[in-house]
Amino acid sequence: MTAGLLKSRLERLHRVLSGYIERQEIPGIVALVSHHDDVHVETLGSMSLGQSAPMERDTIFRIASITKLITAVAAMILVEECKIQLDDSIEKWLPELANRRVLKSISSDLDATVPAARAITLRDLLTYSMGFGSVMAPPNTYPIQKLIRDYRIGGDGPMLPSQYPGMDEWLQKLGSLPLLAQPGERWMYQVSGDALGALIARVSGQSLGIFMRERIFDPLGMKDTSFRLPAEKIERLPTFYSFNHQTNQLDVFDGVENSAWLSETPFESGGGGLVSTIDDYFTFCRMMLNKGRHSRKQILSRATVELMTSDQLTPEQRVGSEIFFGTHASWGLGMGLDIRRNEIYHTPGRFGWAGGFGTIAYTDPAEGMIGILFTQCMVDSPASPKLFSDFWTLAYAAME
Structure with missing residues (x-):
């Protein structure tokens, strides 16, 4: 008999997650835990503060x-x-990012640079080591931060799709700035994902959204995943909030009637622009758990999935990213990866x-397990919120 999930432990999961709703820490939650063929879904709370419309299994979330x-x-x-190929220079397709210069140090003035030792490659984008990314320091600590913010590059805090410039303009602005590190030198968050999306568009000759639709979403039946929300699905979109530390209250960050996802976005963000449902994302995770296969469709080869989900960083490349990785994690190709068991749920x-928009999803091949948690509240620190760690502790404790 295939191991599944223990009913008594799932009741505990329900009680603890419900506590976040009852304490009004968060308006709503949709969560999924699967262990082999046993799938459990929780829908808790409401679509917005002070509103009775409940969260539903088909609620469409901004998945960041x-x-x-x-x-x-x-x-x-x-x-x-x-x-x-993985080690191809991206300059053929993204000439805006050719002939780079690198800041002598993060605190340098923008003209204190040295030439890049080599071109940026596709592997650099997938390992988030292109040499540019989020600056993990308070605003205006370093000269480069002002331009990252002014140019709306996306490496200086959460942005709505409407706040990005167009893709070509985004690439030009990124290319006008010096790199923060040599290509391949160290992992840096966020910007590599958006550059990767632009590269996919240029190489494929299609927009990122159309390429994903044709090659991933339609074959997997992910009918509610896209960079833009059709008007007829607006009732399934919850209000999105950020926490105001001055008032200790939730403020609306993206409403429903005027949501930034209702209009065409100037730049489809490969680093964080999609909306999706719990079941759509579960389908994607199952494909990855099944080594690239979904029913009779092979989205990727087994060898490719195994490469993507293996550790691709050296310890030296992880230096400075401890707030993301701690001592238990690293990075594969485009995703985080546990390499050491520090918690119940950190399976290598x-x-x-x-x-950052309150979503988390992990797949555990060793346990045959998938966990997904969607909320409509911003996470304002790279450190994992208690809700996330509670969810994973409870999910792993529920396995037979």
Whole structure:
């Protein structure tokens, strides 16, 4: 008999997650835990503060940085088709990012640079070591931060899709700035995912959204996943909130009637721009758990999935990213990866990521397990919130 989930432990999961709703720490939650063939879904709370419309299983969430895994799969589809190789320079397709210069140090003035030792490659984008990314310091600590913010590059805090410039303009602005580190030198968050999305568009000759639709979403039946929300699905979109530390209350960050996802976005963010449902994302995770296969469709080869979900960083490349990785995690190709068991749920080989818009999803091949938690509240620190750690502790404790 296949091991599944223990009913008494799932009741505990329900009680603890419900506590977050009852204490009004968060308006609503949709969560999924699967262990082999046993799948359990929780829908708790409401679509907005002070509103009675309940969260539903088909609620459409802004999934933020767990978009990154899907973008990585899109890139590896092109690799498998020999349209581009992992160690190819991206300059042929993204000439805006050619002939780079690198700041002598993060605190340097913008003209204190040295030439890049080599070109940025596709592998650099997938391993988030292109040499540019989020600056993990308070605003205005370093000269480069002002331009990252002014240029709306996306490496200086959460952004709505409408706040990005167009893709070509985004690339030009990024290319006008010096790199923060040499290509391949160290892992840096966020910007590599957006550059990867632009590269996929240029290599494929299609927009990122159309390529994902044709090569991933339609074959998997992910009918509610996209960079833009159709107007007829607006009732399934919850209000999205950020926490105001001055008032200790939730403020609306993206409403429903005027949501940034209702109009065409100037730049489809491969680093964090998709909306999706719990079941759509579960389908994607099952494909990855099944080594690239979904029913009779092979999205990626087994060898490719195994490469993507293996550790691709050296300890030296992880230096400075401890707030993301701690001592238990690293990075594969486009996704986080557990390499050491510090917590109940840190199984070596477990892969996935969390999103700044209150989403998290991980797949554990060793346990045959998938966990997904969607909320509509912003996470304002790279450190994992208690809700996330409670969810994973309870999910792993529920396994037979």
